[in-house]
Amino acid sequence: MAYEPQYYPGATSVAENRRKHMSGKVEKLRDISDEDLTLILGHRAPGSDYPSTHPPLAEMGEPEDSVRELVEPTPGAKAGDRVRYVQFVDSMYNAPSTPYFRSYAAAINFRGVDPGTLSGRQVVEARERDMEELAKFQIETEMTCPALAGLRGATVHGHSLRLPEDGVMFDMLERVRKEGDNIIMHKDQVGRPIDKKVNLGKPMSEEEAAKRTTIYRVDNVAFRDDDEVIEWVQRVFDQRTIYGFKPEN
């Protein structure tokens, strides 16, 4: 029987969502066009070619190498794209994802990515078109709620603050705003105004966010409610401690 990765223990909705994010089997909730994505990432003008940092690999005459033969380069590497980043921030108030699970999702389901996990933000560096593929996946699926998570290249402050009255995570650069029922992004991820307003879709309701979140919270699903998770977290902690302890050194 083929092995199926289990990804994460636990029986609660949060554990189930964590498994979904890690396996990449997430529901697609919205559409964002390539042009809009390029605009909000702010790395190049929409419609322009990908600037390259080296000629396409096929033209470079690579040395003979068994590993190069074994590993198919990603489309971005093949074309010689620049390395560019996308950075997400997730609110602590029941945002669907968290930096750790975005990193798991990136590292498990995408090739040629370099996820960086920080307390409040998560950055992925990759060849430009590979990075765009990942960014599009994360923005379009249930991993992102446009109100509770956002693209923020700089000044990520806001993830740990209370939500403002309208429920859109505080952003001192005000890159997104609520217009009617929709969340509009009118600046790129570092805060430069962009030519058109990008509609990121409807925000999740409080109930939906609570259902889709990967965050254990006492006011939603508490970490202590999930016995299997506790058991495994403690086991990992125990064994790391035991195997890290080497008295003979």
Place this chain on the structure above:
Amino acid sequence: MVNSSDTNCVQLEIFPSRLLKPETAQKLLNAIADINGVTRLFIHGPRLPDTVPYGPAKGEPVHHPGKTVIEVAGQAMELAVYVGGIRMEVIDVDVKEQVREVCENILPVSFEFREGQFIPTKQTVTDYAKRGPGADPLMLGMTDPKGKLKHNPVCILKPDFLDE
């Protein structure tokens, strides 16, 4: 003149569960300003910059809708922060209850309302360097610690009240 050395004075903090829109904040502050017996008050929250402070867009204007001019008791003032909490000193417990009632009527979200020590009682070395030895103790802790005093950071809403 009333000050914090009077034993009946209590300090309060209003801590809403959501950051307040400028309109809600204005409504709440006006209602609080109508209560007699509020000696000092300041607004607390995340700062709103005029320009992008760092990153590739450094220097771009932000135009945050939270950074707006509100009018409290007839005086216009520009919000420098998104209102997250209000801390104040009132002359006695009766006033505290009036403030609580105002919050219950106006705030659209749940809030924490607590009594404690929120305003400094002693000046720091920085305060001393900024204000000198003859500084008014009432102004202590009332200004933005990172701000400049020349920008007149404190608003006196009812000057007559100080002379009582």
